[in-house]
Amino acid sequence: MIAAIMSLSLLLFCNNDIKLTKNESVMKFELIELPYAADALEPVIGKQTIEIHHGKHLLAYVNNLNNLIQGTQFENADLETIVKKSDGAIFNNAGQILNHNLYFLQFSPTGSRKPTGRLAEAINATWGSFENFQKEFEATGVGLFGSGWVWLSSNGQGKLLITKEFNAENPITKGLKPLLTFDVWEHAYYLDFQNRRADHLKSLWTIVDWEVIESRY
Numbered sequence: 001m002i003a004a005i006m007s008l009s010l011l012l013f014c015n016n017d018i019k020l021t022k023n024e025s026v027m028k029f030e031l032i033e034l035p036y037a038a039d040a041l042e043p044v045i046g047k048q049t050i051e052i053h054h055g056k057h058l059l060a061y062v063n064n065l066n067n068l069i070q071g072t073q074f075e076n077a078d079l080e081t082i083v084k085k086s087d088g089a090i091f092n093n094a095g096q097i098l099n100h101n102l103y104f105l106q107f108s109p110t111g112s113r114k115p116t117g118r119l120a121e122a123i124n125a126t127w128g129s130f131e132n133f134q135k136e137f138e139a140t141g142v143g144l145f146g147s148g149w150v151w152l153s154s155n156g157q158g159k160l161l162i163t164k165e166f167n168a169e170n171p172i173t174k175g176l177k178p179l180l181t182f183d184v185w186e187h188a189y190y191l192d193f194q195n196r197r198a199d200h201l202k203s204l205w206t207i208v209d210w211e212v213i214e215s216r217y
């Protein structure tokens, strides 16, 4: 019995030791910390959705990427470089990390709910009004068949565009600067809105922090 306990302890110790060593050598990208509590965006995004979306989906992309880049040309590259230059599984995981980092960090329970200044002027010049921009942004997200993201981006001259990107794609691969994004993968809204993607997208406006979006412009 004592021998069994000792060998079990040894086994646990060894496993732990291996795990720590592996983490130290592998860990490169880290899961972002959210600047709000898991329940702070309710009822638009529920606590359980945040916990699963951030704590499980995004964490899995981070762990996958850290494992996949070992021994490749991307081992010491930054995230944007990997997204621009990779393909296959490395691209999918890196793209999803970049997309989710931009997504989660643009929300706030108490933020500025309308664009101001230079960005507001550019939105009005492009779409006529903030309301028209919102309508087109929502319609683009609703019209995306399958999984993906709807984006507001700017080009090198500050011109604004709405685009939809499938799966893990990000506008930076087209030379654009991503400003705002809504995740239309079902995992982003199914617990809170089930099949009602349009209602979910409409409700997201009430938690977007436009000061964050302006700082990206």
Ligand code: MN
Pocket (backbone or CB within 6 Å): 053, 057, 100, 183, 185, 187, 188
């Ligand atoms: Mn997602």
